[in-house]
Amino acid sequence: MKTLAWYTKLSLALTAFVPFYFIVAALGTKVGLWGWMTGLVGMTFTGGPFVLGIAFVVALIVVIIGLINWSGRKAEKTDGVKRPRSKMVMGVGILGMIVPVAFVLFGLTAASKADGNPIHDIATDTANPPMFSAEVLAEREAAGANPVNDYQKPLSEIEMFKGAPPELAILSHAQIINDTYPELSPLPLGGASRADAVAAVAAAMGSMGFTDIRQNAEEGRVEGVAETFWFGFKDDVVARIGEAEIDFRSVSRVGQSDLGANAARIATLREKVATQIGQR
Known part of the structure; x- marks a missing residue:
């Protein structure tokens, strides 16, 4: 040879x-x-x-x-x-x-x-998005993470989006989410109790590999941290369990665009929780 x-x-x-x-x-x-x-x-x-x-x-x-x-x-x-x-x-x-x-x-x-997918902060309720606990907000600040955004502000008023194209800069997070991810919606509780829903969300987060999962049944909130495989980027996820439905929010700690990862994560988490509580 x-x-x-x-x-x-x-x-x-x-x-x-x-x-x-x-x-x-x-x-x-x-x-x-x-x-x-x-x-x-x-x-x-x-x-x-x-x-x-x-x-x-x-x-x-x-x-x-x-x-x-x-x-x-x-x-x-x-x-x-x-x-x-x-x-x-x-x-x-x-x-x-x-x-x-x-x-x-x-x-x-x-x-x-x-x-x-120009933004990295996605929720199923754009009028009143779920909020993270003080502990998670403090952890994000300590890590130098992106600030949690006001969904009603146009991007032009948010520092990290300065310089965005004019057609994008005039839009708010709420408008972008509603236009880009119309399929995202709250999950009805149906006959499930609030406690059952909290447990179902925590279990679904665990099955998706989330870490630092925190449950607060009294406040109806479950939080967890998702990590991407390659770069190990961390995204914070929160579910708000109300009297009639569950809302979800997923926010990247770094970067401007999330390439659609947060919306996809919410859709998967929603589907898993829906299966556990018998809803769609």
Whole structure:
């Protein structure tokens, strides 16, 4: 078996390095090796394009070399010079181009989701969203988390949304939630008691892997912390159990857009609680 040329080995190494780089950026953030600004903004959004660009350019050069070798195979018979197998070289190069392109497409998909989900604070009751306990609010403040938003303020009046496009800046959280997630709604209690609903919410949060689950049956409130797999971003979730229905709220601690994660989490939590109390 012929030894691979150095440029082919380089392309293979870069192809393997690309996913490794992004995995390290994410998991390093999760385990606390560096902050989320370093892992997400610095390594992923800023450094990532350079890594992808270098890997793609090297792979493209390898493909070109493979094509040149392909055309030179006939000359090999006459000049006796051994050339790398063109099919293998081009295969390595094409693979090396596909991997960065796949990551770019993934990034563009995420960017599109961010545009479609511009906020990170979602609730089923936009007129009177459930509030977190003083303990959770204190924990969020100590962690330097995003402030809990006033749903009636236009985004232009909220500091972190300064510079938002004019068509977005005039909207409030309530308007965005109602327009973007019309399917989100409170869960009727039906025949379930308030105590049963509190227990059902806590159990559902536990089944979803939430941590720091806190129940307050007297106040009709259950809270928990959800954590994303890759970067370990923490989102605070609260359920308010009223006399006739349950409302949910999920708020990210960091970042501006949640890529739709909070709405999806509420929908899943609602479905699990509904199953337990026999409601829809």
